[in-house]
Each structure stands twice: as C-alpha cells, then as structure tokens.
Amino acid sequence: MNIFEELGDKNSVFKCKKFLDHRFLPDNLPHREDQIKSVAKYWVEALKNVTPPDVTVYGKTGTGKTAVAKFAKKQLDQISKEKNVNVRVEYIRCTDFTTEYQVIARLCQQMGQDVPYRGWTKAEVINAFRNLFKKNVFGNDLILIIILDEIDILLKNDGDGLLYTLTRTDNVSIASISNFVDFKQFIKPRVRSSLRDREIVFPPYNAQQLVDILQERSKLSFNDGVLHDEVIPLCAALAAKEEGDARYALDLLRTSGELADEKSTDMVYEEYVREAKDQIEHNKVTDIVMTLPSQQQKVLESLIYLTNRKEEITSGRLYDVYKDITKGDSVSYRRIFDFINELEMLGLISTKTVSRGRGKGRTNLITLQCDMELLEDAMWTG
Ligand SMILES: Nc1ncnc2c1ncn2[C@@H]1O[C@H](COP(=O)(O)OP(=O)(O)OP(=O)(O)O)[C@@H](O)[C@H]1O
Structure with a gap:
C-alpha cells in the first residue's frame, strides 16, 4: 500500500486541523x-x-x-x-x-x-x-x-x-x-x-475566556465527542497561568489531539494535555538552545554548572567559569552582559539587582528560569 494512502486512511480525532493553525483567522473573536x-x-x-x-x-x-x-x-x-x-x-x-x-x-x-x-x-x-x-x-x-x-x-x-x-x-x-x-x-x-x-x-485572557475561544475552535477542528470533558478547561487553565496566551492554549489543544492520533486512541484525554505541555516546553527550550551561537551556549553551560553547585550567580563569577570553560577562546566581560540580556529576553534566565550594603555597591544576581533537566537535555542531547 502507498504510504500516503495508508497515513491518509488512518483514523484521526481531527476533522480539519487547519482551524487550529495560528494563521487561521476565525470569523468570530470572542472577548475581543x-x-x-x-x-x-x-x-x-x-x-x-x-x-x-x-x-x-x-x-x-x-x-x-x-x-x-x-x-x-x-x-x-x-x-x-x-x-x-x-x-x-x-x-x-x-x-x-x-x-x-x-x-x-x-x-x-x-x-x-x-x-x-x-x-x-x-x-x-x-x-x-x-x-x-x-x-x-x-x-x-x-x-x-x-x-x-x-x-x-x-x-x-x-x-x-x-x-x-x-x-x-x-x-x-x-x-x-x-x-x-x-x-x-x-x-x-x-x-x-x-x-x-x-x-x-x-488584557490577557482569563481561563473562562480561553474556554470560550477553544470551544469555538474545537467545533471546527475536532470530530464530535472526541474531547474528554476536562480537556478544554485544562488547556485553558494552563494557558491562563502562562499570561492568558491564546496561542499557547491552541497549541496545547492541537498537540493533545496529535498525541491521541499517535497513540491511535479515538478520544483525547486529560493526561494528553499534560503530556502536550511537556512536549511543547521541551521543543521550545530545544529550539532556543540549538539556535544559540556557540559563545552563548558556553555562557549557558557556565550557568548550569554554577546552578548545579548551588552557587550564587553574579556576573563576575559567571565570567570566571565561562573563561575556564572556553579555555581562552572567550569574549569580553562587556559582551557577557549582552548575552545575559539576550538570555533573559528569551526567558531562559532572570536577573535581579541587589544592594550589597553601604559602600559595597550593587550586583546582579542571575537565576535559571527553566527546568534544569529539560535544559541539560537540550544542551547535550539536542
Ligand atoms: N478572541 C479570540 N478568538 C479566537 N481566536 C483567538 C482569539 N484571540 C486570539 N486568538 C487566536 O490565538 C492565536 C494568537 O493570537 P494573535 O496572533 O492575534 O496574538 P497576538 O496578541 O498578536 O500575539 P503575538 O504578540 O505573539 O503576535 C491566533 O491563532 C488567534 O487566531
């Protein structure tokens, strides 16, 4: 049998997946x-x-x-x-x-x-x-x-x-x-x-508004009755926590459906949504890490090293470890600040300026913002 025919004939929970695509513009935009x-x-x-x-x-x-x-x-x-x-x-x-x-x-x-x-x-x-x-x-x-x-x-x-x-x-x-x-x-x-x-x-959408948005989209994109009752509320609740992001809510719903298809089940269950969440997070971190220039990856590697040692991460300490890792092939201390800013924009780290007390000036403390296991996985296994 032709592989395309075989895949085309496979049962799917989706009626028409394109309605869950970001580029699709619905005729109705609830709550807007x-x-x-x-x-x-x-x-x-x-x-x-x-x-x-x-x-x-x-x-x-x-x-x-x-x-x-x-x-x-x-x-x-x-x-x-x-x-x-x-x-x-x-x-x-x-x-x-x-x-x-x-x-x-x-x-x-x-x-x-x-x-x-x-x-x-x-x-x-x-x-x-x-x-x-x-x-x-x-x-x-x-x-x-x-x-x-x-x-x-x-x-x-x-x-x-x-x-x-x-x-x-x-x-x-x-x-x-x-x-x-x-x-x-x-x-x-x-x-x-x-x-x-x-x-x-x-304003960001709240969980109930996201439920309404997902319900409209799911009617267009999924076959009748394939979504377990808890699926949409869970996607909405998780996305409401992520600053009311409708794109993320739609991604969760689509990925949960894809997982149902992969597992050849004819229903989308609540646990698929949690699995979808992990998969999306994993893909996001991997994409970011893989596209970072190599010097930036070294900075990230230094951050992982210091975090694993439970050390307080100041930019000075980070630069010392970075220099050790790069063994001389390093960029200037000033450039490290740009890298830190970029990593913060990408959501991988956060920084906080703290005062060291009178006369001792202020220093920048850096914290990794994403799951350590995920990050290490993305860094070393891709
Ligand atoms: N009220 C709504 N009803 C239906 N779908 C919506 C609604 N709001 C957003 N969406 C869908 O959510 C996705 C993200 O929306 P959109 O791209 O408009 O967000 P944005 O605010 O422009 O985000 P960004 O700043 O990241 O570009 C799109 O697929 C869009 O169709």
Missing part, C-alpha cells in the same frame, strides 16, 4: 468585541476620506492583537470595496521585514509596484512609495492604513526612520502592534510628536 470596536472607531474615518489617527496596540503575546487587526482589515477592505472608496489596508510583520528599506519595498510590492529588496537607495524606494499616491496610480485621495506588527523588533533593529518617513507621508495612518508597553523608548521625540496615536490595550 471591545478592541475590534476601538480600532474600527478610528479607521471608520477613512470611509469619509479622512486619514484616521495612528493607532498603537499593546498586549502580551497571544492576546489576539494580530487577529483583531486582521479582522478589522478584512471588514474595512470589504466595505470600502462595496462603497467604492479609495482605502487600502496593508499588513506587514516586522519580524519578516526588519528595516525601513525592506518595509517600504514590501509595501510597494504589495501595492503592485515592482521595487527590489536591495540595490536601490533608500530615497529611491521612498520616492516609489510616495508616487503611489499620485493621480495616475492609486490617486491622491488614496488613504493607506499600514499595520506594523511586532514593530518593537524593527525599532530595535533599525531605529525610528520608518516611522519618521511614514508620519511624513500624507494620507498614511499607522497601526503599530507591540508586545512591550515601553517600546516608545525607541522612538525619538521628533518622531513621537508627529505620531499622534491612540492607544488600545489588550
């Missing part, structure tokens, strides 16, 4: 009605041919920011077509396009203007972009709303030049999405003053 209305309230101006104010959307990961922005985009696209108004909404994820040049080139491409991703000067690309607003292209009454998802990444990487350019282009409204409330520290006053933005905050 207020946020959708807030965005729409500003964007509706575009239908009256007025450039909407800039909007800034904040919230922790998995709180539905992207989903809401795309949902509002879809609805605005639909109505502007029906009413025949000259409005466009373009979505850009700044983890894919990380510089001003790339974002503007991408915008041109999305709008049908062929601009290369390298080779032109920045001024040429900006010119091509601004030309789109001329009579013979989209018309000078075009209103363009640009969603910049994960804008903090771009600002850290490339500064605020993009915002400077966009705030100085007529008929452009910016919708920035960020996981960090303090991302505006990367914007200089000259740009901040022209970004007249309205802020919309996305």
